Structures are given as structure tokens and as C-alpha cells.
Amino acid sequence: MSRRLDRYIFREILAPFVLGVAAFTFILLIARILKLVELVINRGVPVLDTMKLFSYLLPFFLEVTVPTAMLLAILMALGRLSADSEIIALRASGISLPQIARPVAVFVLLTWGLTTMLSLYVRPWGQSAMRRTMYEIAKHRATAGLTSDVFNDDFEKLVIYVDDIDPATNLMRRVVIADSRSPGSRSTLFAQEGTLVPNEGAQMLVLRLRKGSMHTFSRTDESYHKTAFAEYDVRLDLSTMHGGAGQRDHDASELTLTDLRQTIAAKTAAGENPAEELLELHRKFSIPFACVVFGLLGTALGIQPVRAVRSRGFALSLAATFCYYLFLTGGETLAKSDVVYPAIALWLPNVVFGSAGLYLFISNAREWNVAESIARLWHQTRARTARDAAAFNPR
Numbered sequence: 001m002s003r004r005l006d007r008y009i010f011r012e013i014l015a016p017f018v019l020g021v022a023a024f025t026f027i028l029l030i031a032r033i034l035k036l037v038e039l040v041i042n043r044g045v046p047v048l049d050t051m052k053l054f055s056y057l058l059p060f061f062l063e064v065t066v067p068t069a070m071l072l073a074i075l076m077a078l079g080r081l082s083a084d085s086e087i088i089a090l091r092a093s094g095i096s097l098p099q100i101a102r103p104v105a106v107f108v109l110l111t112w113g114l115t116t117m118l119s120l121y122v123r124p125w126g127q128s129a130m131r132r133t134m135y136e137i138a139k140h141r142a143t144a145g146l147t148s149d150v151f152n153d154d155f156e157k158l159v160i161y162v163d164d165i166d167p168a169t170n171l172m173r174r175v176v177i178a179d180s181r182s183p184g185s186r187s188t189l190f191a192q193e194g195t196l197v198p199n200e201g202a203q204m205l206v207l208r209l210r211k212g213s214m215h216t217f218s219r220t221d222e223s224y225h226k227t228a229f230a231e232y233d234v235r236l237d238l239s240t241m242h243g244g245a246g247q248r249d250h251d252a253s254e255l256t257l258t259d260l261r262q263t264i265a266a267k268t269a270a271g272e273n274p275a276e277e278l279l280e281l282h283r284k285f286s287i288p289f290a291c292v293v294f295g296l297l298g299t300a301l302g303i304q305p306v307r308a309v310r311s312r313g314f315a316l317s318l319a320a321t322f323c324y325y326l327f328l329t330g331g332e333t334l335a336k337s338d339v340v341y342p343a344i345a346l347w348l349p350n351v352v353f354g355s356a357g358l359y360l361f362i363s364n365a366r367e368w369n370v371a372e373s374i375a376r377l378w379h380q381t382r383a384r385t386a387r388d389a390a391a392f393n394p395r
Contacts, residue, residue: 005095006103012077013107020069020317021062028061045137056130059122063115063287064325070111071294072317074104078302087303097364101299108295115288120257128254135204155236157181160207162194171195175209177234187216189232197233207234252280260284275342279335282346290324293350296357300364324349
């Protein structure tokens with residue numbers, strides 16, 4: 001009976017979980033999907049490379065959508081059991097709430113393990129692979145895009161014109177560049193020749209100009225400067241080439257657990273603030289632990305009797321997830337400003353929501369009516385306040 005009940009509840013959770021992961025991930029990926037489609041249609045990026053970028057993006061979003069989908073699945077599964085009075089029948093037959101929650105706990109532990117693997121290993125790999133792939137795409141796209149007699153404006157606030165390109169050596173002749181990247185000035189560069197030089201170590205592309213001059217007009221004091229050069233390098237920002245779809249240089253999200261600890265130790269020894277690395281270190285564990293928090297909360301709320309199971313489950317899961325990540329984002333902002341320690345910022349939402357879920361779960365296990373308990377406490381507080389006020393101001 002026990003194993004059959006466990007399998008029954010587990011199957012009830014599994015179906016809405018799979019649908020929830022697919023739905024929530026698709027919603028979060030809509031904006032990125034549009035950018036990837038633009039790469040294929042407008043930029044000529046091969047479909048295979050675009051699919052690779054899509055796969056590299058998935059771990060980042062799955063880390064967020066798996067706990068949310070798990071909360072939705074628990075609410076819908078237990079809500080249906082409660083709406084059909086199956087929870088009442090089980091408890092009337094002597095099955096306690098911890099026994100009913102046992103398959104839910106197994107499912108929560110599995111999703112916790114899955115999310116932890118995504119956070120510790122898969123997401124750093126995806127972020128690093130995403131940056132490398134975007135570099136290769138942008139590098140080849142830039143090399144192919146710089147054709148003669150064409151104004152190339154693929155790079156933000158940078159327009160490049162080449163009069164002639166030698167197809168054998170890719171040597172550019174008579175190059176003109178309009179550079180408005182500096183907020184206080186505008187520059188125009190003229191060069192007799194130029195070549196594209198990839199920097200594989202820094203994963204960036206440099207346009208190396210030779211035998212030219214740079215003409216700079218300052219907007220602040222309306223001054224004009226001319227500088228002649230034998231060689232001048234213009235760094236091409238590949239991250240802006242495809243409408244901002246690229247990645248910046250190495251950041252903490254690409255580091256593994258070992259690399260994070262080494263970086264934190266190195267920065268601390270050098271007297272630098274490792275706030276970004278500390279945030280990423282605690283994020284790797286705090287966000288997966290949200291599965292446990294949402295599991296407690298979902299179990300406590302799911303067994304409450306209700307009729308509209310699907311709408312209630314969807315609304316509660318979205319509301320809880322929104323509040324949790326709003327709380328989390330606010331804490332991260334404060335931590336980056338050195339107002340709150342990173343550990344507090346990342347773990348406080350789990351403590352708050354976990355405490356609420358644990359209280360509700362214990363209340364249901366002891367068959368307390370939470371709403372009535374809160375109302376009774378409110379009336380007792382008001383009555384006590386009235387008595388104290390009457391004793392303080394006797395007539």
C-alpha cells in the first residue's frame with residue numbers, strides 16, 4: 001500500500017513538472033530566441049551554430065525554471081488530491097501527512113540534486129562555451145563583412161569603410177573609420193592599409209591600421225586635434241556585433257567551484273574585494289536549495305482544500321517565485337554595493353520562505369487551521385491592547 005501510494009503521488013507530480021519546465025523555460029527564452037533567429041536571417045549565421053548557442057543558454061534558465069516548475073507541480077498534484085477529497089480519505093485511513101509527503105520529499109531531493117549539478121558544472125560550462133562560440137561567429141562574420149566599397153556598421157558607434165581588399169592576403173587599402181564610442185568626442189581615422197588581427201588569448205578582434213592619421217573633434221570645448229601614426233589598433237567589440245548577443249570577457253559565472261575559491265583567496269590576499277566571486281559562490285548553493293524551500297511551501301499550501309486547482313496552483317507558484325527572486329535580486333544589489341554581506345543576501349530568501357513553509361507544514365500536520373489561528377491571535381492582541389489602554393487611562 002505504501003509503495004503504491006508513493007508511486008501514485010510521484011506520477012501526479014511528474015507530468016505537471018515536465019510541462020512546467022518546458023513552459024517556463026520557453027517564456028524566459030522568447031527574447032533570446034528572437035535574437036538567435038535574427039542571427040540566422042539577417043546575419044547569415046549557420047543554423048547549426050545557432051542551435052549550439054541555444055543549447056548553451058539552456059542551463060542558465062533551467063537553474064531558475066526547475067525550482068519554479070517543481071513548486072507548480074507539487075501545488076497542482078496535491079491540490080488535485082485535496083480537491084477530490086483523497087487527502088481526507090488517506091488521513092482518515094490512518095496515513096499521516098509525513099507519509100503522504102514522502103514521495104514529494106523524494107521528488108524534491110531529485111530536483112535539488114539536478115539543480116545543484118546545473119549550478120556547479122553545467123552552467124559554467126555553458127557560459128564559457130557560449131562566449132567562445134560567439135567569439136568564433138563574430139570573428140568570421142567580421143572578416144567576411146568587411147568588404148570593399150561598403151559602409152560596415154555592424155559594430156556599435158563604429159562605421160568602417162574599405163576602398164579595396166586583396167583577396168589573397170586580406171590586406172585592406174585606404175581605410176576610413178568613423179568612431180563615436182567616446183561620449184565627449186568624435187574621431188575619424190584615415191589609413192593607407194589595415195589588417196584584421198584576432199587575439200585568441202583575449203578572444204577579441206583588432207583592426208590594425210598603418211600609415212594614417214586620426215582627426216578628433218571634442219564636443220566639450222569644440223577643439224580639433226590631428227594625430228599622425230605609423231601603426232594604430234582599433235579594438236572591435238564583438239559583443240555588440242549581433243545586437244548585444246555576445247558575452248563579455250571572463251566573469252565569475254564561468255568559474256567552477258575550485259576556481260572561485262582560488263580567485264577569492266587570491267583577491268583577499270591582494271587586498272581586493274571579492275564580492276562578485278562570493279556572490280557567485282553562494283549562488284551555486286542557495287538557488288538549488290530553493291527546491292527544498294519551495295517543496296516545503298508547496299506541500300503545505302497544496303493540501304489545503306480548494307476547487308480551482310490549476311488556476312490556484314499556477315497563480316501561487318508565480319507569486320511565490322516572483323517574491324522569492326525579487327527578494328534575491330534586491331539582496332544581490334545591496335551586496336554589490338557592499339551594504340549586505342553576500343552570504344546574507346543569497347541565503348536570507350531561503351531562510352524567510354523556508355521558515356514560512358516549515359510553519360505551515362507543521363500546522364497542517366497538527367491539523368491546525370492557520371487562518372483561524374491568525375484571526376484568534378489578532379483578536380487576542382486587540383483585546384489585550386484595549387485592556388492595557390483602559391488600565392493606563394482609568395476614568
